[in-house]
Amino acid sequence: xxxxxxxxxxxxxxxGVSRALVSIVFRGVAGASPATRERVLAAAADLGYxxxxxxxxxxxxxTRMIGVVFHLGHAFHGDLVDSLYVAAAESGYELVLSGVxxxxxxxxxxxxxxxxxxxxVVLLGSALPARALAELAARLPTxxxxxDVRADGVDVVxxxxxxxxxxxxxxxxxxxxxxxxxxxxxxxPGAAQRRRGYRDAVRRLGLPEPPLLPGGLxxxxxxxxxxxxxxxPPGERPTAVTAFNDxxxxxxxxxVRRAGLEVxxxxxxxxxxxxxxxxxxxxxxxxxxxxxxxxxxxxVGRAAARLDEGEPPGRPLVVPPALVVRSTTAPx
Amino acid sequence: xxxxxxxxxxxxxxxGVSRALVSIVFRGVAGASPATRERVLAAAADLGYxxxxxxxxxxxxxTRMIGVVFHLGHAFHGDLVDSLYVAAAESGYELVLSGVxxxxxxxxxxxxxxxxxxxxVVLLGSALPARALAELAARLPTxxxxxDVRADGVDVVxxxxxxxxxxxxxxxxxxxxxxxxxxxxxxxPGAAQRRRGYRDAVRRLGLPEPPLLPGGLxxxxxxxxxxxxxxxPPGERPTAVTAFNDxxxxxxxxxVRRAGLEVxxxxxxxxxxxxxxxxxxxxxxxxxxxxxxxxxxxxVGRAAARLDEGEPPGRPLVVPPALVVRSTTAPx
DNA sequence: GGAGCTGACTAGAGCGCTCTAGCAGAAGAC
DNA sequence: GTCTTCTGCTAGAGCGCTCTAGTCAGCTCC
Numbered sequence: 001x002x003x004x005x006x007x008x009x010x011x012x013x014x015x016g017v018s019r020a021l022v023s024i025v026f027r028g029v030a031g032a033s034p035a036t037r038e039r040v041l042a043a044a045a046d047l048g049y050x051x052x053x054x055x056x057x058x059x060x061x062x063t064r065m066i067g068v069v070f071h072l073g074h075a076f077h078g079d080l081v082d083s084l085y086v087a088a089a090e091s092g093y094e095l096v097l098s099g100v101x102x103x104x105x106x107x108x109x110x111x112x113x114x115x116x117x118x119x120x121v122v123l124l125g126s127a128l129p130a131r132a133l134a135e136l137a138a139r140l141p142t143x144x145x146x147x148d149v150r151a152d153g154v155d156v157v158x159x160x161x162x163x164x165x166x167x168x169x170x171x172x173x174x175x176x177x178x179x180x181x182x183x184x185x186x187x188x189p190g191a192a193q194r195r196r197g198y199r200d201a202v203r204r205l206g207l208p209e210p211p212l213l214p215g216g217l218x219x220x221x222x223x224x225x226x227x228x229x230x231x232x233p234p235g236e237r238p239t240a241v242t243a244f245n246d247x248x249x250x251x252x253x254x255x256v257r258r259a260g261l262e263v264x265x266x267x268x269x270x271x272x273x274x275x276x277x278x279x280x281x282x283x284x285x286x287x288x289x290x291x292x293x294x295x296x297x298x299x300v301g302r303a304a305a306r307l308d309e310g311e312p313p314g315r316p317l318v319v320p321p322a323l324v325v326r327s328t329t330a331p332x
Numbered sequence: 333x334x335x336x337x338x339x340x341x342x343x344x345x346x347x348g349v350s351r352a353l354v355s356i357v358f359r360g361v362a363g364a365s366p367a368t369r370e371r372v373l374a375a376a377a378d379l380g381y382x383x384x385x386x387x388x389x390x391x392x393x394x395t396r397m398i399g400v401v402f403h404l405g406h407a408f409h410g411d412l413v414d415s416l417y418v419a420a421a422e423s424g425y426e427l428v429l430s431g432v433x434x435x436x437x438x439x440x441x442x443x444x445x446x447x448x449x450x451x452x453v454v455l456l457g458s459a460l461p462a463r464a465l466a467e468l469a470a471r472l473p474t475x476x477x478x479x480d481v482r483a484d485g486v487d488v489v490x491x492x493x494x495x496x497x498x499x500x501x502x503x504x505x506x507x508x509x510x511x512x513x514x515x516x517x518x519x520x521p522g523a524a525q526r527r528r529g530y531r532d533a534v535r536r537l538g539l540p541e542p543p544l545l546p547g548g549l550x551x552x553x554x555x556x557x558x559x560x561x562x563x564x565p566p567g568e569r570p571t572a573v574t575a576f577n578d579x580x581x582x583x584x585x586x587x588v589r590r591a592g593l594e595v596x597x598x599x600x601x602x603x604x605x606x607x608x609x610x611x612x613x614x615x616x617x618x619x620x621x622x623x624x625x626x627x628x629x630x631x632v633g634r635a636a637a638r639l640d641e642g643e644p645p646g647r648p649l650v651v652p653p654a655l656v657v658r659s660t661t662a663p664x
Numbered sequence: 665g666g667a668g669c670t671g672a673c674t675a676g677a678g679c680g681c682t683c684t685a686g687c688a689g690a691a692g693a694c
Numbered sequence: 695g696t697c698t699t700c701t702g703c704t705a706g707a708g709c710g711c712t713c714t715a716g717t718c719a720g721c722t723c724c
Contacts, residue, residue: 339679355683358681384681386681390681391681392683
């Protein structure tokens with residue numbers, strides 16, 4: 001509390017050196033003798049001095065800050081942010097988070113970031129129109145993670161959703177399933193690609209192609225998909241379902257089980273993402289794992305490449321997903 | 333992209349006015365004629381000028397920033413952050429988020445915030461030792477949300493967990509349950525209070541007091557509690573369970589249902605928090621609702637009162653919870 | 665013993681804003 | 695017609711840092 005926080009000036013005065021020397025010590029660059037360095041550090045500790053990063057960034061030519069727009073409430077975004085923190089630290093960048101919530105739209109989150117002078121932005125699962133993204137990309141390097149978008153100047157880092165769903169269907173086919181349905185993600189980022197992967201695989205394997213189950217991002221959407229499924233005449237019921245994502249799969253699982261269908265014996269279910277909950281022992285959801293670490297690293301990598309090496313926006317970076325077999329799939 | 337972002341100077345030159353006038357216009361204070369104001373705004377729009385908030389905060393005496401430490405992955409923290417955003421905007425503050433993840437400990441999150449020069453910090457469900465909190469509070473107004481802690485100078489904003497659990501037990505008692513167990517939260521913030529509420533109620537109502545079920549914060553912990561419960565000899569099995577939180581309740585629900593117990597007829601379950609998933613139609617979890625909006629508003633209110641009115645840290649602010657009856661509770 | 669280093673340190677000009685003081689010039693008071 | 699009061703605007707000194715361009719000892723080297 002006290003009056004105001006101590007500044008570099010105060011530390012300098014106490015250590016009996018110039019302000020510049022204190023700066024040298026705190027930036028950890030060469031130019032101070034070990035003895036002085038220690039004296040400065042001691043003075044700083046006495047005063048409880050903490051460098052003001054805002055001022056430091058102002059004085060510096062570069063801010064080395066990357067803005068991140070993420071959705072509070074999307075569990076997978078949490079995993080991504082974790083990996084972004086690590087990757088950013090490795091490349092000497094700092095993250096500034098801007099959350100999207102029920103009452104804080106994405107536009108607002110982006111606007112806030114622009115005012116903070118970050119050098120690049122990483123958008124997780126952005127729902128902004130391509131035009132808005134292109135506009136943003138015209139101002140500063142922009143990386144869209146999870147969402148594949150063709151917008152001028154926008155870098156894309158995403159999972160190979162199509163391959164993921166193909167792998168899911170192939171896995172089910174390998175188990176002997178013939179009638180596989182897909183709980184669709186609608187307009188969610190990645191949904192179109194997963195839909196395509198599902199259709200590709202079903203056709204390629206010569207399986208019947210039943211209509212899509214209307215699903216979505218949340219457990220509730222999954223439960224709705226289950227209702228649709230359960231309403232089907234027995235002959236048309238699938239023996240396996242691929243879901244848009246894990247949350248959807250979890251909701252679906254819950255609902256079909258309560259309707260008396262045994263999983264995996266009467267119905268196999270495959271999710272997408274591999275969120276934490278999927279691996280819980282009592283759930284054991286077979287799923288397509290998105291590699292959050294790779295996605296985060298590539299996103300920061302793209303931003304850094306454009307900032308540090310002056311690279312132009314590149315083609316989409318696509319991370320292969322991995323099938324994780326647990327206990328919600330079995331032969332029909 | 334281009335060279336560098338335009339500054340106030342550029343806007344001033346283009347509009348043919350002084351830098352100070354541009355500042356006046358952008359701060360929205362009196363002192364510029366409508367005509368000039370418009371001219372400045374037009375020039376700024378032409379240039380794509382965006383004021384640099386870092387510089388603006390440097391120049392200003394106060395930064396009006398509140399730091400928020402939250403856990404990515406705790407769904408309820410998302411609700412709180414949403415409400416904090418709203419409350420902060422209302423009191424003219426800005427939020428700066430610092431996330432806690434698997435690989436980014438709370439200490440690190442706090443440290444980052446100190447460097448950003450926020451005027452106060454709000455910690456959601458902090459797990460820091462009381463000493464560390466007191467130290468932090470010695471530097472700047474500190475509000476602990478969800479976690480009740482007796483540390484010098486630390487403001488606390490929390491739900492009346494004890495009352496919540498009393499209400500849960502009373503509800504079950506009212507339905508005719510006699511044997512009610514509690515899936516405990518261990519060392520999680522609020523767990524001790526909820527445990528106390530449970531015990532209070534059970535004693536007061538003259539119910540038997542069985543041992544606690546070891547639970548925790550996550551679905552997995554809930555499933556583990558279910559295992560313990562299911563392993564009980566039939567005579568000792570409860571007819572109802574109160575869970576530390578919703579996620580724990582959900583995990584428990586899932587596990588007991590799969591073991592063949594019908595909910596609510598064979599077992600009633602009450603959660604805590606009222607996270608989004610609790611209200612999903614297919615789940616319909618009876619729970620104790622924490623008022624995220626009130627918690628957020630009070631947290632910002634405390635910070636603002638200390639900053640703006642110079643108030644000293646006050647006594648804990650306790651928000652009453654509310655019982656939300658859905659479909660996981662019924663007479664035994 | 666002077667040139668040329670090097671290592672340790674300082675002065676001072678920014679960075680992009682804010683904000684106090686102050687200055688013209690028009691309007692109103694008497 | 696002078697004096698005040700406003701309105702609309704500008705000059706310029708910060709805010710707490712960074713960083714370039716020094717200064718100044720104390721070396722080595724021939």
